[in-house]
Amino acid sequence: MIQPFYTSSAINRQGDYRNNEKLLKNIIIEKNTKFIPYYKGKNLFKEINKAIKAVIFNNDQLYELFSNGIGNTIFLGVANGLNYIGIDLSSTNQKLDLWLKDNGIIIDDLRKYGPILDDIEASFLALSNGMFFWHNTNKFCGSCGFQNISTEGGFVMKCTNKKCGKSHFPRTDPAIITLISFKNKVLLGRSPRFPDAMYSTLAGFVEPGESLEQALEREVFEEVGIKVKNIKYFNSQPWPFPASLMLGFFAEAINDQMTIDYNEIEDAHWFSINELKSLQHPSINGGFKLPRVDSIARRLVDTWINRFN
Template identity: 40%
Template sequence: MQAAARGREGQANTFAGMILDRVSEHRDDPAWVAARLAEPGTRFIVVGPSGETLKVANGDALWWLDDITRQQHLAQLTPTLLGVADDRAYFMLVADAELMKALADGAAATSVDLRRAGLSFNPFDAGLFAYAKGLAHWQNETRHCAYCGAPGVLVASGHRVRCTSESCGRLHFPRTDAAIIVIVEHEGACLLGRQRTWPPGRFSTLAGFIEPGESLEDAVRREVAEEAGVEVLDVHYHSSQPWPMPASLMVGFTAFARSRDIRYRDQELEEARWFTPEDIRQGIADGSLLVSPSVSVSYRLLEHWLADRGYDLGAMVAAVTR
């Protein structure tokens, strides 16, 4: 069973609270898969061409198809096995825009993207949507063999792509691009940065992708040095979060800096600043500071850093949104 990735205070990061048996041992068993497809309790999530899904029109929950509805409207689509929870099997169907619209109109459902779903869905629905979106993106991006260029075909219930060339026949596996995200501290202040394309006042923890031959901790030190010119000393793991936008895993850390000297080495950040807890409280209160949405692990990193100092980030944000 897959456990949730949790921060220090026990709260699961968004998309990481799903408890699901992915039953990988059955993906190559057509008889087992066919039997689960036909069970009355089996449910299907539909993913559209932009990674969207459908939610119930008057609520914040996934709109599920049963097998009867699938056979009536989407029998031409090949299901991808996702897993089993509470003895109910879950599958994914990837539909084009026309089919998505027809389904939504016929079921009085509405389209929803992953970010919005992460803010309102329960942990299971949000986590399963993230899983399905990431897998659908990989399937769409892996239509040809990366070695010889021959067409690929989905096998293992949608979790592998096999090259169709007899002289090649390689298997391709779903990929996840690991990235670090870190809250850096120095003597009671934390380092936050902003990109030029963000809304005015938006600041976030620093992040970046792992490079080949690099450890997670080394990536933290390199990214902070590249983006803000700050030298990082100790690095500690915090928690992780699936982030299939389109194919990332965010690995969260806390770290300590040698000093507060900021020297921009590249053009990725428009600005980086050190914030004390009072700076953050006052900035949120007067509207000059926007923090990351609560769907992100960046929010959790800041939330836990503030909580250690007796501040409640959720209360700060709620006070200005009431």
């Protein structure tokens, strides 16, 4: 199996630490602890010897920049014997802003650099981003409206209303993504939200009470009017941008007659292997692009092409 991006097997989330407040407090002040910065929905990067690296703080650097105390933290886990803590640096801090400027720090979306980063770091960044997105959108209890506080290393947001006290857990939205084939061609489409000229496999969110297979059948029929058979699970890709889990499938079309719903997608075509390899299609002027290399859509397409090699 191809290892999905942002899921390094070298990481242990060490869930057993989350209930141990004393241990977590010690980790935060420990010298070797690594801090993964989250900055207004983005991350920090630096070019070192012409390579892009993620900026990860050690304790001394962090306390120098935040002499009045650090912000919200989340215990992310352990890798190679080191503890990793996510830290939200989004609140205004002149010292930090100056440091970012003086050190030529790049503030950008993880997805831009994810595929070229160290696997462990990229995985911690993705986890941290998903967690802080959840924290920042769950400051108040959804049941009673009182404020929530972060507990259990950040993995539980607990309501402060004594009469309620509800615990809230991080949510992940499942989405199916599927490569539809008919004989020796595959169906790719594009949404108006996609980068220019990019064509990808069809995808959609799973609705309550729906199986993955039903979600797949529904989405494909809604978007291109095609019925499918032989649905086969491929693998999954966490996509915490901000909160999805992509579940990849292969499926076969019953026939190749498409009826595109232009409210759902902008365009779709059947592509032969040669067209996929040459990135040229008779109905697309100037060629097309495949999805980014860290996406499950790309792995579905590449896996399908390799079957014929």
